[in-house]
Amino acid sequence: MPQHPGTTTVYFCLGQSYVLPSGQRIWSDGIHLDTLNGVVSVFDLRYSNPRLPDIHETICSNESIFFDGAYRSRTGRYFARVSDDHYCDTIVVLYLTVIYAVKIEISQEKSEICASDTEIRFRYKMLSGDIPIFYEIEFCATGKDVNLRDTTGVITSNEGVIEIDMPVDVLPGTYFANIIFFQPNELCGNDTVPLRIEIRYSSEILVQKWNNVIAIRDKGVEFSDFLWHKNGEPLHGETRPYLYMRGNAELAFGIGYSVLLTRASDGVSVLTCEYFPTWRPIPFATANLFPTVLQANETATLSLPQSADVFIYDIMGIRQSYMRIQDGGEHSLFVSNRSGYYIVRVLQGNRQQQNFRVLVR
Secondary structure (H helix, E strand, C coil): CCCCCCEEEEEECCCCCEECCCCCEECCCEEEEEEECCEEEEEEEEECCCCCCCEEEEEECCCCEEECCEEECCCEEEEEEEECCCCCEEEEEEEEEEECCCEEEEEECCCCEECCCCEEEEEEEEEECCCCEEEEEEECHHHHHCCCCCEEEEECCCEEEEEEECCCCCCCEEEEEEEEEECCCCCCCCEEEEEEEEEEECHHHEEEECCCEEEECCCCCCEEEEEEEECCEECCCCCCCEEECCCCCCCCCCCCEEEEEEECCCCCEEEECCECCCCCCCCCCCCEEECCEECCCCEEEEEECCCEEEEEEECCCCEEEEEEECCCEEEEEECCCCCEEEEEEEEECCCCEEEEEEEEC
16 A cells, blocks of 8 residues: 555554554554544554564484574474564574484394294394384395395384395305495485394204214215314314214203304305204114214224124125124224225124114215
8 A cells, every 4th residue: 555645654563552642552553544633644553573484494313403592402392582673572483303313223133043044033123213214235245146135124113123035045154234224314314234144054954863973964065174062162173074972971962062064165164053962762772883974994983882793794785894892882993995885784792783874985
């Protein structure tokens, strides 16, 4: 509206009033007429402090924003009183959102990861950040060579489990990966956690023979070195493809046994998962022969509870040798220096007979 040439412009504060010369009190802005002593005056009343728009800000947890004389670093609503040139006050509102950087704690769920497992499981705990949180698992080249695949997923709770598919017939060994956690806006950075994944041979590669022997099954993999462990500790000197408790000793039942196997193909050494032997009742005193797979000119150990006659036959049933052992205990037994299958027949003094099949390579 165009102003009258005699218009007086007056600024006053929102929520207050203005008194015209005639004494009339005005509570609203706009054009007002006032008559005093027969003279008409025009007043243009204007609010000096119209409401300012709210402020919306988003910052990261390691940042702050200066507002109303202080640094603000927590999510919330803040108010500030502002005065203009006409000494009128207005309220400014700050709506502050603080995004916490993603921080995730990772731990392996099981003490051992075995090649026979169907998945690799890691427990996670969210230390900071807001769900949902997305993740990507990126394997190193050696992991991809054994078909460990990159994985993506989303976290929807503060604690839980992340699963990685275990490839069929995976080659046991130690592999490395990075798991990257991030929020959809990626405003405040990602959290990268390195993973060290040791995949052990399955305990199924081990077999218990009687109550005093654990041996390695023939799985078509050639190993050059062996070191047996009991309850996680190495058994120094036990470096054969079998663990034999000499004399009358037995395996420790309920205790885990494992063996560090070195592959002949690449020289990589990997433990087996622990095998827990169980006690097996023996109905009568038996003889034990171990190992039953020999190299040429290698001897086996024959354990006898008493004196016995020992016969060795080839696969055709032709007797190759005979010996009489007078005393019980452990004895070295030479089978043959020629490759092939052989039968070792043990006839104890009580005429109890046992047959053992032996392969000489």
